[in-house]
Amino acid sequence: MSGYPPELKRLLKKVEETRPARVERKKRGEEFPVLSLQEREERLKFHPDYKGESRREIRVGPNKGYAISPEIVDLLEAKSRVDPDQIDLSEIEYETDVLIIGGGGAGTAAALLAQEQGTKVIIATKLRHGDANTMMAEGGIQAATKGDKDSPYYHYLDVMGGGHFKNTPELVRTLVIEAPKVIAWLESMGMMYGKTEDGTMRTLHGGGTCRQRMHYAADITGAEIMRTLRDEARSRIEDIKVLEFSAAVELILNEHGHCAGAVFYNMETEEYFNVKAKAVILATGGSGRLHIQGFMTTNHYGATGDGLILGYRAGVKLSFLHTVQYHPTGVVFPEQAEGLLITEKFRGAGANVLNVDGEQFVNEREPRDVESASVIRECTDVGKGVPTPTGKLGVWLDSPMIDMLRGEGTVQKEFPGKHILFRRYEIDISKEPMLIYPTLHYQNGGLEFNPEGETVIPGLIVAGEVTGGVHGENRLMGNSLLDVCVFGRIAGRTAAAYAKERAKEGRLSLEHVKKYHGELEEAGIVTDRVAPMLLPDYGNPEVRERQLTAHYVGTIR
Amino acid sequence: MGRKKREDSPSKGEGKPGEEVPKVPIFIMGKMYEVPASLTIQKAFEYAGYQLIRGCGCRGGICGACGTVYRFPDSQKIEVGLACQTVVQPNMYLTMIPFFPANRAIYDLEKIRPDLESLMKLYPDVMRCVQCNTCTKACPMDIEVMDYMAAAMRGDLVKVAELSFDCVMCGLCASRCPVEIAQYHIAILARRLYGKYILPKSEHTDAMVKRIEEGTYESKVEGLMKTDEDQLKKLYNEREIEPERAGEDWTPKDSQYL
Structure with a gap:
């Protein structure tokens, strides 16, 4: 070359x-x-x-009738990877206060804040800690830190304009008000921002910004944020345990309908196991690896929209998933x-x-x-x-x-x-x-939530790209690194408080999965497809055909 | 190989259909596979039939999952690259090293100082470096690892931070080090100390945080939240755009929302 x-x-x-x-x-x-x-x-x-045919209606679940990318609908209309009756919920492999599904920026920020509130945390991630779209974000992180020319007021206007004025106002408010605090927080953990000699942050414009408020660390801002957060989490190993190569395949609810853990798949040994928790944070990120409309993607290998599936099956609504972001x-x-x-x-x-x-x-x-x-x-x-x-x-x-x-x-x-x-x-x-x-x-939308990170399911908290509403129908540059930090931190605090004060012990259950299977059947959906997908399939199809004794469920054996 | 194979790349959305690409033999952990010459090592693994779980992350050269070592039959030289970034070459013998054990110190950044003493206390190994340059040769990011280790031994954290900034923490340096140092862990400690204590603090950020905590912007932003869409669009269209080449001293005409 x-x-x-x-x-x-x-x-x-x-x-x-x-x-x-x-x-x-x-x-x-x-x-x-x-x-x-x-x-x-x-x-x-x-x-x-x-484009015509870019969307299809979902036939089951809380958003029945909502039209989104067919690639995502296919997964929402797929079955669980496991037969819920085969999972023995009396066998608990790990128990913790706060379980975080996803080891990217949002999950790791959440872990730090939850730990600071005195709770024990498990981060479970299907690849390595830090394998996430956060790591790949390049350009910067937005925040109105320069009070002589900028303020959260202008940041708010820019975010709304970028999102076609459809964004959820309360979420945008939280994003822009918390933004400068995040910049200071990362600075206090030793992030290497681009600065002038007197400590002034170097800032640039992004598409659709009216003030230069993009803070950055060369062109690897996301990697710098991710490795800083991860390094900090690794120093708190006493309280923050990390399970790598462990993919969540279902949420576990309890008899009160509260979220109380998740079923995991060990990507290497192919075993399933259960983690019980007082509060659960879903921070699984986006879905670029679904290659919507056949597009190439900037996303991480693991960006297969797993959290959307888990949350939706458990009863959380989707919002703003009808638009998808293509980076120019x-x-x-x-x-x-x-x-x-x-x-x-x-x-x-x-x-x-x-x-x-x-x-x-x-x-x-x-x-x-x-x-x-x-x-x-x-x-x-x-x-x-x-x-x-x-x-x-x-x-x-x-x-x-x-x-x-x-x-x-x-x-x-x-x-x-x-x-x-x-x-x-x-x-x-x-x-x-x-x-x-x-x-x-970028997956502009996702699971519906409020500014405290809460979903309709008590004990289930969400943060980052898996959520919908912050960015409306189109996210601006520099607002996703901000999103994962702002709402990751909030999720950590909310989950810790929930675990300490409101979590209620109860019999564990996967009834919601059975119910969902029932709905699929009622809707006349006949499929062999299973979800979440976990990883995309880039295997050579001709080789696959000859792998006669391997049985693939989705893409994973 | 003898069997007829698809000519296109197996990577959906990433390859190109149809076109004839010549094949080259590569040796994945010693076993020969013929793969299209245009593929990266990562895609060659997939073409050969692997479903990658280890050794694959961002697929874009920044996450450090796919550190790879290779050499050619007629060469004594050990070469390195990231599997997702390196195009296959005929007769390369390769293996990915997706993980290499390395001990990391536990520290509270608030309680340590940005100096040589901190480094030596947390990583006493730093002084064992014999400046052999094997680490630099093993770095797929072309980082001058030996030079930053020399700087670390002098306590020059600024140099360590600057030289190691592009590090993806793949661990290949540690895998080749004859005195068993984990260079990249030392580097991130130095970078964080540099970012926290040596780079001057951003005063405007602190000032803004203080104003936010005083509630300065609550009513301004809440005003926007209550504004209807048409009016919001008007405000949006009329907002003053800071010129791209404006200096730090630029101020907008309207200061009532600052």
Whole structure:
């Protein structure tokens, strides 16, 4: 693999030709016009969510009749991985105060706060602690920390505008008011923020922000947050136990209808076991690995929407799952890196988005759904996409502008992750632009909850990407790292308080699973599919066919 | 191999259909498989028929799950890479090292100081480093591991933090260290000490937290919560956008909601 092939090199010339004038315009503060709210609506017709057949009604459960991505409906209409009668609930492998399902940003933040309230915590995660979309978030974390120009008031407006004004107001309020506290909290744990010499946080714009409030740690902000949270949790090993390679397959309720634990599957030994708890936090993250509409994804290997299934079967409603976020800038060349996230921070730092003629066709800082729809439109209806050697289309993201605007070496210093990645393919992104196309990025909606993290089921608390309402119909950049920290912390506190004061002992039960199976049957749904999926199947189908003595349930043997 | 195989990548949504890609032989833990030459090592495992549970995480080069070592039959050199980032090469003998035992110290960051003494107390091993550079050669992220270990021995936490910033904690450095140090654990301790104590504290953040705790913004935000959608859209459209190239001293014209 050595750099761009000749045909792309030829097209690159057009980008180079238009670059000096574009840089000059930017220096003068002249930007490509942003779309009005009405124009945005028109543009969104090119968004994958607006395509016919992009949604299907769910036939069972608390949201019967609600139309969402068929890939998620298929899982909601699947059976449990286990026959509930085969699970002996009198056998408890672990018992704890607070059980946290999911070892990403939200789960780990929750663990720290629950521990601080004096409860014993178990984090159970199906891969390793820290294997999560949090780890992969790049660009930054939003918060109005600069009182001379910004405040939670403006953050609130931006969040609502990005979410099409549909967000749940109480959740947005909590998000923006708690945001600066999260920034300070992470700083106190030693997160390496980008700062100036006097300690001022470096901040940038994201798509759809009116103030520069994106705090960051180079282009690996999520990884820095995740490894900091995880390191702190590891120092509290006395109270925070971590079960890795343990996937939750069902929630356990008790005779009062309260959540009281979960059934787990040991991914390696293939055993099932039970964990009993006084309170349970679901923080299982998103679902990009379902490859909705066949899109490539930026998501973690484990992002298969497990928590949606578990919560829904137990009776929690879904909200805002009818929209899916496609990140405007995923790698489309080289093939080996396809689908990988190119942080929005590149556009925040000034990189233009360009068509095959090297011309701008959209302001680079529109909200993500509008930006993605614009890229798709340029490649389809307008017909000015850049063809890749594998027959796909993309557009240019002109990263070399950043060095010209902000000084030689900025790209390497501010985007070390992507600089190294492309260098492996012999592309120097401080000299040559990147080729990008929208990629499946974020589950905008999820389980319904309140600002305290509570669901309709007592003892079941949720946080992070598995939830719905905070971001309405479209999340803005930098608000998911914020979301996992804000609502992760709240979930930890709420769960600890519940475990100490309100949890009620009772006979354990999986009746809700049996009832759900009954509903499937009544709805006439006949299927062999089981859920949660746990991992996507990237196995070679021809090899699978010859694995004659292996029995696959879903994707896992 | 003899058997006819699908030509496309097995990875749904990630591969490309149809096109002929030449195959190359690779040796997964010594056993030969023929895989399309364009695949990463990770996708080659899957092509060969593995369902990865260990050794696969973000699939994007940042989580450290898939540290891989390999070498070629005609070479003495041990090479390293992340399986999700490294494209297969003919005749590579490879194994993933998804886990390597390494002891981590327990500490309360509030109670330790950012100096050499703290490092030495928590990780006495740090002084055993013989500066052989094997760790640097073993790093799939091209980090100058030996150099940050030298800085650690001098108590130069700033240097350790800066040099180790891209660390994905895959553990390959520790797996190759002849004196059995777990470099990456020392590095994250240094980074957290640096972030907490050496980087200057952000005063504007503290000031904002104080204002929030005083309830400064409650009524302003609650006002917005009560505003109907049309009015909210109007406020949204009219909000003043900070210019991208504005300096830290920029202030908006309207300050009543600050």
